[in-house]
Amino acid sequence: MTSEIPRKGLLMLLVALGLTKGGVVKASRDRLVNCTCDSPHCKKPTCQGAWCTVVLVREQGGQPQVSRGCGNMNQELCLGRPTEFFNHHCCYRSFCNHNVSLVLEATQTPSEEPGNTYLPLILGPVLALLVLVALGALGLWHVRRKQEKQQGLHSDLGESSLILKASEQGDSMLGDFLDSDCTTGSGSGLPFLVQRTVARQVALVECVGFIASDMTSRNSSTQLWLITHYHEHGSLYDFLQRQTLEPQLALRLAVSAACGLAHLHVEIFGTQGKPAIAHRDLKSRNVLVKSNLQCCIADLGLAVMHSQGSDYLDIGNNPRVGTKRYMAPEVLDEQIRTDCFESYKWTDVWAFGLVLWEIARRTIINGIVEDYRPPFYDMVPNDPSFEDMKKVVCVDQQTPTIPNRLAADPVLSGLAQMMRECWYPNPSARLTALRIKKTLQKLSHNPEKPKVIH
Structure with a gap:
């Protein structure tokens, strides 16, 4: 199986995929607030959104890292309780996230109640994944394919497809990454750090054909797997x-x-x-x-x-x-x-x-x-x-x-x-x-x- 990730490539993946700017869902502009923006995706020190966010995340074995930005969709993410892995705060006035400080829950000890011993182990990775998606943006990028258009792709084509959704922060560079690499035909793909950034902003919505798909986490990054027919001679x-x-x-x-x-x-x-x-x-x-x-x-x-x-x-x-x-x-x-x-x-x-x-x-x-x-x-x-x-x-x-x-x-x-x-x-x-x-x-x-x- 070949892959030129980029607009393909993930088009084969993201590709086969069909991820286009025509599918971006923008937040309402009726009441926007200005927010401090200091995440790795911020192009400017400020951004605009429906509310301001502060996110504190600690990956396994790492130091806590704080990011400030804007939110547009998925307001329910603001309601999560702090854990030893993350904490999240939303506010609704301009620059209200500038001086906010967050702390993480202390790691539980064996002396605590047995019924709660495994709760962080179960909820931590799930909630951390949600926060990673939120860091990418909190505005949804959704490509719709009508049901009848998802049928009839003959298996002889040797290709599989996923419908994906991605989060886009107001100043996210995900679109820039895709635009700059997807049409060169160089086949070099994206740098590893950029691949990790893209992976964190993509979540599986629905598999529409062929063999199988899965989502996993490796090296603290989310990976989407697309399993297709194997052709030993390659492209x-x-x-x-x-x-x-x-x-x-x-x-x-x-x-x-x-x-x-x-x-x-x-x-x-x-x-x-x-x-x-x-x-x-x-x-x-x-x-x-x-x-x-x-x-x-x-x-x-x-x-x-x-x-x-x-x-x-x-x-x-x-x-x-x-x-x-x-x-x-x-x-x-x-x-x-x-x-x-x-x-x-x-x-x-x-x-x-x-x-x-x-x-x-x-x-x-x-x-x-x-x-x-x-x-x-x-x-x-x-x-x-x-x-x-x-x-x-x-x-x-x-x-x-x-x-x-x-x-x-x-x-x-x-x-x-x-x-x-x-x-x-x-x-x-x-x-x-x-x-x-x-x-x-x-x-x-x-x-x-x-x-x-x-």
Whole structure:
């Protein structure tokens, strides 16, 4: 299983996840108070909220730490009684939390009543978890997915999904962390301390499919576990780094990936049906290679769904999402029709053409094969900016160079022509996923079992 945490990544996780700023629930602005704000998430020494908070927490074996900030939701957290692990105070006047001092309950001794001996052991971790969530903010960040949109994601996609809720303090940097890392495609993930900060602000609401999920605490940090199908070859990106391909294996990978994309794009009616789905972050890192050397598409954290019955699109507030290296020109120049579901399918097709290019480069023809390179590797930096990609794709109207050697093989020449038809500047002129699937299946006339060349 691969993960680029960030907007994916947790999108595969948080991802598969679907966590968008469009789902933020803001507190009422009718009566806000100014508060002292000195938690690690405060960007300024003050914040605004429905009330002011002071929280005193001591993690296992550590020293007590106090944090001051603002509260907006979950006022019942203000009612908790102090324990040896935490104390919490709420007040409702401006800067009323500035000079408040809190103390922790003394650790119980064996001489105390037997009935209360285990009470802190039971309540402590539970209440500490609630406080950690409150530290992240006390304003809820909730993404709603209608029940019918949670059904029908075919298990062959090899992907699992969670609906998550996160807390956001008025000046929390959680959104900044996600925005800055999720679309680079670097795959580096977040620093460990940031991961711990994010984990403390996320709580499981509901599991909507596939195998299993769990929440645990390790090293004083909350961890969310998402258990999905295991594919030993990892992502297509990883697979192409390690392996060279014969033409028939290249075609097998391409056909199976095209079948997955066509399945996503089509709406299936009936009791076992599914809405039409556009991926919006298709790339080789989000395509997994199964043990039978077939591909499946993963990480639906940025996916948008559409049903003819409701004619509803859930895209959040930012249509400019995905991995910049794989963005279609209409996304880069912000000309995409955000109210048209077909527009998002066309961006998937553009990205699929780039995945085909990655496969073709690693295919042996007449004893010649090239090292793995990402799309546009010779035109933009390793971690290209939005402006880098916009200049190359929109201004210069460049596409990846298709090697001339592909013309020597009927399978690879077919893939080369398909790439060109996926990269038309006019989105509506591009191939459909169904046409890609059928064309690739016609190329699969050789029944020889594909092999991996080491």
